[in-house]
Amino acid sequence: MRMLVYAPAALLFLVFCVRVVRERRKFSNAVVLGLAILCALAAWIAQLVRSGSASGQAVAWALLVLGALSILVLTCFLFLNGLQVVRKEGRSPTNLLSLVAALCMLTVVGLLVTAVVVRTPVWVxxxxxxxGLAAYLAFLFLCFVFYAFLYGRLRVRRKxxxxxxxxxxxxxxxTVPPLLASRLKRAQAVHxxxxxxxGSxxxxxSGGQGPDEDVPESHAMADHLIAHGFPADLIEREDRSTTTEENLRFSKAIMERTTPDYRCVVVTNNYHAFRAALTARRTGIRGxxxxxxxAAYFWPIATIREFAAILVAYKRTNVAIGLLLVLAGVLAWWARQQNISG
Known part of the structure; x- marks a missing residue:
């Protein structure tokens, strides 16, 4: 009977497995997996609390303290990482994302503490x-990070x-920078x-010429590969694209023109792989x-940037849920107001 509390988690995990087998390049897979883990964790905590044992309650409190400490540690980590990135890469808006994330976390904690202490209707x-908004974004972010890690370790086609x-x-x-050089090195290994x-x-x-570039990226990439011993006759250049979507769409046209029933492997950096996979699915890439x-210091800020891009890609859903959470806050204010008036 106790195992029935885990039934929702088991069902969600089964749905997740079926969805991954059918199509692994979906963000909804990450959400379903996150819900399965959340249901399993909630069922476990509920059993601990219902048991009435001192050890069960101690574990529940330990999880609460661990959650609070995790927020503190993550905030400090993001702040220190933000300073490191700014020192190494400069003060561009993108390089400030870690610092902005740390500031947002501190702001949310400050608002919650103020609401608990003051307890006026407005602050409630x-x-x-x-x-509500912080919990929603944290849940989506954890889903994204965990599934992106999992996606990067799923096997690709043998041919x-x-x-x-x-x-x-x-x-x-x-000049090809270290970030792009790592992609080319991985591409050579995959090839x-x-x-x-x-196969052969x-x-x-894939990459066009930016306004501050002397040659298209694809040409510099090809020259780099040839300089590192890759056969020139096995390289095709796609030199028109300026975005990831164009990279994939224009490369798809090249592949379909020569091999209509092609299969491919797309290479990027690990922080970008899952979002590139979502874009590949949307553009109809078969691969x-x-x-x-x-670089370890660059991974956190790059991950935050990728997550922000995914939020924008699903902006209608996120805005709708955000408005519902704001409405919930208004209802909490109204309920507190009625309680005081009564």
């Missing part, structure tokens, strides 16, 4: 809204006709593994995405 409403490398900008107008299985896939370097290593 503000606290309820802030906690492919193409390996597509996404561009990421040049240094000094013509070598596919060739060992009897074409490697497509999965693999990621190359990224």
């Amino acid at each position: 409403g503000v606290g309820a809204t802030a906690s 492919a006709d193409y390996v597509v490398v996404l561009g990421s900008g040049l240094v000094g107008g013509s 070598a593994r596919l060739a060992e299985r009897g 896939p074409v490697l497509i370097t 999965q995405v693999v990621g190359a290593p990224t």
Whole structure:
């Protein structure tokens, strides 16, 4: 009978497995997996509390304290990481994301503490809204991070006709930076593994010419590969794209023109792999995405940027849920107001 409390979690996990087998490139997979884990955790905590044992309640309190400490540690980590990124990469808006995230976390904590201490109707409403929005965003972020990690470790097809490398900008107008070099190195490794299985896939370097670049990214990428011993006759250049979506759409046109029933592997950096996979599905690419290593200090800020991009991609759903949470805050204010008036 006790195991029945885990039935919703088990059912959600089964749905997740079926969805991954059918199509792994969906953000809804991440949400379903997150709900399964959340239901399992809630069922476990409920059993501990209902048991009435001292050990059960101690575990429940320990989880609460651990959650609070995690918020504190994460805030400090984001603040220190933000300072490191600014010191290494400069003060661009993107490089300030870690600092902004830390500031937002501190603001939410401050609003909640104020609401608990003051307990006026307005502050109760503000606290309820802030906690609801923070919980929603935290849940989506954890779903994104966990599933992106899982997606990066799922096996790709044993055979492919193409390996597509996404561009990421040049240094000094013509030089491949370390971030892009890691993608090219991973692409060579993927190509070598596919060739060992009897294939001879074409490697497509994808990237157009930016306003501050002397040559298209795809040409600089191809030159880099050739300089590192890759056969020039196995390289195809896609030199018109300026965004990830264009990278994939224009590369798709090249692949379909030569091999209508093609299969491919797309290479980018690990922090970008899952969002690139979502874009690949939307553009009709027949293939999965693999990621190359990224510098440890740059990974947190890049992950936050990717998560923000996904929020924008699903803006209608997120705005609708956000408005519902604001409405819940208004209802909390009204209920507190009625309680005081009564």
